[in-house]
Amino acid sequence: MSDKTIIRTTCPRDCYDACGIAVVKRADGLVKVLGDPDHAVSRGALCGKCAIAYNGAWLDSKARVTRPMKRIGPKGDGRFEAIGWDQATAEIAARLRDIVSRHGAETIWHTHYTGTCSLLAGGFPQRFFSRLGASEVDPDSICNAAGHAALKYMYGASDVGFDPRTAKDANCILVWGANPFASAPHQHKHWLKEAKAMKVVIDPVRHPTAADADLHLQLFPGSDAALAFAMLHVLVREDRIDRAFLAEHTIGWAELEPIVVRCSPDWAAPITGVPVGKIEEAATIYGSGPSLLWLGQGLQRQPTGGNVFRAVGLLPAATGNLAKPGAGFLYLNGGTRRGIDSDYLEASHLRQSERRKVSHMDLVARLSDPRKAQALVTWNINIAASNPDQARLHRVLRDERLFHVAIDPFPTDTTDFADYVLPAASFLEFDDIVSPYFHLSMSAQVKALEPMGDALPNQEIFRRLAKAMGYAEPELFEDDRSALDTLCRQMGLKDFAGLAAKGTVDIWPEPVPQFADLQFPTPSGKIEIASEAAAADGHPRLPQPIADPRPRDGLLRLLSPASVWLMNSSYNEDPKVAEKLGAETVTLNPSDAARLGLADGDTVIAANETGRLVLRLGVADIVPAGVALSHKSRWPKLSKHRANINALNPGRKTDMAESSAVHSVEVTLTKRA
Numbered sequence: 001m002s003d004k005t006i007i008r009t010t011c012p013r014d015c016y017d018a019c020g021i022a023v024v025k026r027a028d029g030l031v032k033v034l035g036d037p038d039h040a041v042s043r044g045a046l047c048g049k050c051a052i053a054y055n056g057a058w059l060d061s062k063a064r065v066t067r068p069m070k071r072i073g074p075k076g077d078g079r080f081e082a083i084g085w086d087q088a089t090a091e092i093a094a095r096l097r098d099i100v101s102r103h104g105a106e107t108i109w110h111t112h113y114t115g116t117c118s119l120l121a122g123g124f125p126q127r128f129f130s131r132l133g134a135s136e137v138d139p140d141s142i143c144n145a146a147g148h149a150a151l152k153y154m155y156g157a158s159d160v161g162f163d164p165r166t167a168k169d170a171n172c173i174l175v176w177g178a179n180p181f182a183s184a185p186h187q188h189k190h191w192l193k194e195a196k197a198m199k200v201v202i203d204p205v206r207h208p209t210a211a212d213a214d215l216h217l218q219l220f221p222g223s224d225a226a227l228a229f230a231m232l233h234v235l236v237r238e239d240r241i242d243r244a245f246l247a248e249h250t251i252g253w254a255e256l257e258p259i260v261v262r263c264s265p266d267w268a269a270p271i272t273g274v275p276v277g278k279i280e281e282a283a284t285i286y287g288s289g290p291s292l293l294w295l296g297q298g299l300q301r302q303p304t305g306g307n308v309f310r311a312v313g314l315l316p317a318a319t320g321n322l323a324k325p326g327a328g329f330l331y332l333n334g335g336t337r338r339g340i341d342s343d344y345l346e347a348s349h350l351r352q353s354e355r356r357k358v359s360h361m362d363l364v365a366r367l368s369d370p371r372k373a374q375a376l377v378t379w380n381i382n383i384a385a386s387n388p389d390q391a392r393l394h395r396v397l398r399d400e401r402l403f404h405v406a407i408d409p410f411p412t413d414t415t416d417f418a419d420y421v422l423p424a425a426s427f428l429e430f431d432d433i434v435s436p437y438f439h440l441s442m443s444a445q446v447k448a449l450e451p452m453g454d455a456l457p458n459q460e461i462f463r464r465l466a467k468a469m470g471y472a473e474p475e476l477f478e479d480d481r482s483a484l485d486t487l488c489r490q491m492g493l494k495d496f497a498g499l500a501a502k503g504t505v506d507i508w509p510e511p512v513p514q515f516a517d518l519q520f521p522t523p524s525g526k527i528e529i530a531s532e533a534a535a536a537d538g539h540p541r542l543p544q545p546i547a548d549p550r551p552r553d554g555l556l557r558l559l560s561p562a563s564v565w566l567m568n569s570s571y572n573e574d575p576k577v578a579e580k581l582g583a584e585t586v587t588l589n590p591s592d593a594a595r596l597g598l599a600d601g602d603t604v605i606a607a608n609e610t611g612r613l614v615l616r617l618g619v620a621d622i623v624p625a626g627v628a629l630s631h632k633s634r635w636p637k638l639s640k641h642r643a644n645i646n647a648l649n650p651g652r653k654t655d656m657a658e659s660s661a662v663h664s665v666e667v668t669l670t671k672r673a
């Protein structure tokens, strides 16, 4: 008889890949978390960060929060005493009830994002907040809301992407503003590399995905819309647009075309920094189709990110690259497309008033106002590391007046500020369902280990809080198995046990063409190049061929994308990952380094009106002149100066959906004396 058990589960992190995982448990207690060799995505290997952390900090009780904790020191000091669940939920409920009666439920804010993205862990807690009548920080405003808004104006939906299986039919894959090497490592290693299509990457940074491409257009940040119009100009000039498709399935092309005709590559080259020949080559490759377009999340984190998405989104419409094999665009593939009913998952009917939301960009101001904020619940998120205006946010979180409950598997910067910390189970410790946002599949997250200490899955934590509040609605107490079976049935599957037995299932056996029926959920039913809805919301009717002004007075435009060693702010806690991360760096083009009298390895101060940060300088031509590159999401408390790159981020908003324009931050760099 074998002395080991293998449990197959799925990684539910904020990642395109949704890897299959094999948890190997030996009779002597040894546990190994490995890539499932039989899984189509992971093919036996996890990404580097997960391979380390899932076998390191995630299995280490000393690195985790394992008991409910109550603050015993000043806020922000991270000093707590362990208490029991009954005491924790009773005291939290008493405080929340008091706030509701004296200030109103709307002064209780909750904020969450993608800590554990599986359906129950990410959605079920909303039932509690709906019943409570709490206010919510708009989750996507920290990440990708502008892109969603822009695509909805144009295509009526932002979560209906191409089916990646159709890459075999594509002649071109255009990756715009994304770095799958870091954010979708297995798609980079397998999907992208195995596709026979020509690969074109458009990005200010020559990251590994760009370096591997057949063609890389290294544009200046914020000039994407101008570049898109110049590519359209070439497509019109070379008669590569699909006029029959435009006539039948779009509205507004006749208004747009005269603008496109004025936007030649000669016009765009000095604006974008991309040579005329490369603009023409990229347009010709894309126009040769069928073509896939991967729209990165970082692409829209710019002041005019919504306009950028509308401009780049013109490419599939103008060339008819939809509804056929090898064609389409992808921002993400959402769960509703597979039949998931988010109103059921979140029990939206329990909401007693309109959903109140505020942008993450306004969170500091909101929490600072006692008339509007008395309490904060943070779950699946680490705002003290990931939010803008970091120094001010930390000051607000230190305020004794603000009642703060934090729910997390790890003692993060955010939990340090809380009054109560509740231990969340890791995804290895409970059953759930993973809805990948790249492939059109569904996967089982299968419990492989017992929860560490007293940790509980998010959904069970909120059941206990609901009970302590005295609520009686049965939706608040639905058990996991019932909810998982219901979600499976919504997708046309028999039940969760059936999904768990298969691991991952393709919802459709064959590749699904994007918008196969050419019916678009816009007001007109067509692709709205000219959008009355956008105009009614105060935006231009048409996408605009504009670019952000270049930084002046020697300032540098700071880009802060994801590191290959972190998943948002996860994994900082693992010492081996920390070793891989090394010193926090900023990279400059050699011409800027020479202009500023700086050399590789110097210690420099990045500063602006919001804050300052000490970094180590790297010099490399992977960024254009005028751009500084530093990766995001370190834990401030692990750095000497208790700050990360968000100390420099003033929280500027995008043109649409009040989302983060973090890639527009401007800084000076000086050598530290």
Ligand code: SF4
Binding pocket: 011, 012, 013, 015, 016, 017, 018, 019, 046, 047, 048, 050, 184, 185, 186, 567
């Ligand atoms: S984070 Fe992404 S690449 Fe890493 S194991 Fe999870 S799904 Fe795979």
